[in-house]
Amino acid sequence: MYAYEALPVAEWFRRNRELAGFHNPTRALYQTVRELVENSLDATETYGILPTIYLRINIEDEQKSWVSVYAEDNGIGIPGAEIPNVFGRVFYSSKYRIKQHRGVFGLGLKMVVLYAQSTTNKPVYVRSAALKSDKIYEYQIMIDTNSNSPIILDRKEYPNKYRWHGTAVKVYLEGSWLAAKKRIEDYLKRTAIIAPYAEIAFKGPDMELWLKRRTTKLPPAPKEGLPHPKSVDVDTLKQMVAESRGMTLLEFLMESFDAVGEGTAKVFLEWAGFNPNMKVTAMTPEEMVKLVEKMKQYGGWRRPRSEWLSPVGAELLEIGAKAILGAEAVFAVTRKPESYGGHPFIVEAAVAWGGQIPPSDKPVLLRYANKIPLLYDEGADVARKVVDEFNWQNYKVKFPASLAVIIHVCSTKIPYASAGKEAIAEVPEIEKEMRLALRDAAKKLRLYLSRKEKEMEMFNR
């Protein structure tokens, strides 16, 4: 009755792994591929490197349904001393900052390692060299779930003769290849649509897939941003003040926040009833609460800037969708940046028409968040709702039609519905932008279809 227990964080995630997408051997194999591929794309494109990714799944023991997954990239690599924590410590990441990447939680690799060691009892094998590193490092690592720290089973380092940089990872896990195959294939193709600048060579037990690089143009690499005044709460403000090193309130606002110049800061502080020259660290807790409240209420802030975002852009979307879907025509739109709760976001949409797209009674929907294809939980995603409620008749589309819709949301804070990153929770500002993006793209389709109709009429006279 009164027996309480504290669970260490790594043990908690091992026991509740379905929250991160590791429900069963089928989902776990799919999720392992996702975590490795998304890390590789984050380690390349974000730093201006054209991604080249090798991915291999082998059946290791049919009877036990053990498979191995191997992923290798040409990214920035991981410094030798950091490899143990990167793979062996839950909530260890380089992505806890205001900048768009696919990774956000600092959990992905650790879930892969926890699932692998819980099912096959084998370590993860890692080989990596950072940019300009003289050495290549190799490790075998497991996680001590009691202390949330890496267990190093083996460690090697040797000269990096050919100036290689990148990361290679191999894990052994219980996985159902046949049940997961279709989803994995789908995931990789959808990745090639949104990232046509990536080259992905996949080899599975009974199939091969080569997704060629369709363009060498990369989307703009996102910069690192500052929080917008509307996005902070009291605890966050306390942490920022602790790092403010003796600034005045005026300096603090100008230096630590996005979209706050000297003029705006002065006007705001007067409106809010604060002394601009007071030392930030002299604020009482009540004054901090008041400051946060006023920041949220103030209507005069500039919009959050969007340099920290990295949309795909209409041109690349069109290249990707045409190449992979075999569409006759693709119309893409990138909306202007908007924000919710102080977090900037951009919605992009594309409609792909005809060609090899199979006709169906409702549009095929390809959902993306920060360039990650979302395949599961479509019913819980606001994008499905937007596409189903859209009035296609106004845009000359009658069903069955060969129509695919791509909806991509990018943001410094995607409101995921779960740690498995499979659906976007409902946020009114995002939903509105999805509708508008879809409308803009559909208008272009309507124009194309009317022109085609006219040509057909001319032709048939």
Add this chain to the structure above:
Amino acid sequence: MYAYEALPVAEWFRRNRELAGFHNPTRALYQTVRELVENSLDATETYGILPTIYLRINIEDEQKSWVSVYAEDNGIGIPGAEIPNVFGRVFYSSKYRIKQHRGVFGLGLKMVVLYAQSTTNKPVYVRSAALKSDKIYEYQIMIDTNSNSPIILDRKEYPNKYRWHGTAVKVYLEGSWLAAKKRIEDYLKRTAIIAPYAEIAFKGPDMELWLKRRTTKLPPAPKEGLPHPKSVDVDTLKQMVAESRGMTLLEFLMESFDAVGEGTAKVFLEWAGFNPNMKVTAMTPEEMVKLVEKMKQYGGWRRPRSEWLSPVGAELLEIGAKAILGAEAVFAVTRKPESYGGHPFIVEAAVAWGGQIPPSDKPVLLRYANKIPLLYDEGADVARKVVDEFNWQNYKVKFPASLAVIIHVCSTKIPYASAGKEAIAEVPEIEKEMRLALRDAAKKLRLYLSRKEKEMEMFNR
């Protein structure tokens, strides 16, 4: 580029609070009510106490949209020394055992406290006395998110003159009462359907709701169970072996697992090729992997027992549904225990017909997991799929119809799709049982409708 950071667990959950249902002021208010009410029900019914719960929501500051939530119960209470960790330490719980409760994560209260302190900077106020406690303890607590430990702002204790036992909690948070009102009302009514033995008195800013106790019959209190041989993985086995205090393999199987008698253990160990008299701690890691693999493959285990489950039962389901829905007739079914992955589960279903249920084109679906009403993410829940695919025509139901369907899954391990516990992930064994339970309940409805038809015919002659 190579700057890594480790986030403390409490800080990580504070930043990613939408994963646990605290997306915005509306959802956070709803989720706070859920966490407090579910804890109170776990602290009463599970120990054979008829629940009496007072719940109050007050507007504290209209302009800042600060509200307070107060919940008081007559449960087993919390020992004084445990109160700080219970409220101030993420992953601290009495429910990390094989037994059905609503709570499973050891996170609920901490999310409430983290959200409250992040928005209003106020502590949680707690008053509690355990059963037979001479004293009543009062605390004011916040969470230090760097060290994941309670900050005690105030502590009092005084004599427990009237032998009270229970827990009272008050928090101040940013919450949108008007936006959350409908869901909170819905949630409390759905709680009263599944727990007609509970008395819940709610007072909100502009409404009152008194859910009377409809019966003094309580469902069977669940016992505490052992893991089934099919439900363990390698890491879990390692932990169990570490606690086995020098047993032989034979003793270990008989003592530490559910549904394993001496006979079964001997037969299994022979089949699997293990020496029954070997000391468990002498097993190598490879042998442990082999043991787990053989335990999963062995077809001769008995089914997992279900003493650790606590279904509602057809009788209580009918009482609850009739009283709250105002149905003309209710037909409920409780299926026999089944299992998935070694975890026992039971599915119950009820169909409520006519009376005050408004007619609609598809059945109203009331979903429950371990007696928790699930209101959000219906699209991601397998129960919605089962009800929509059901062939109602075969059961004399034509739409629009006044029909409500209740589906309840209870298990020692509900496969939740997220930490907010709003939807059940797809597990084939559970889905199958839902279909069968729905069929059984619908058959009873069909019988009732045919009889009614006949009576009408007789009447109209």
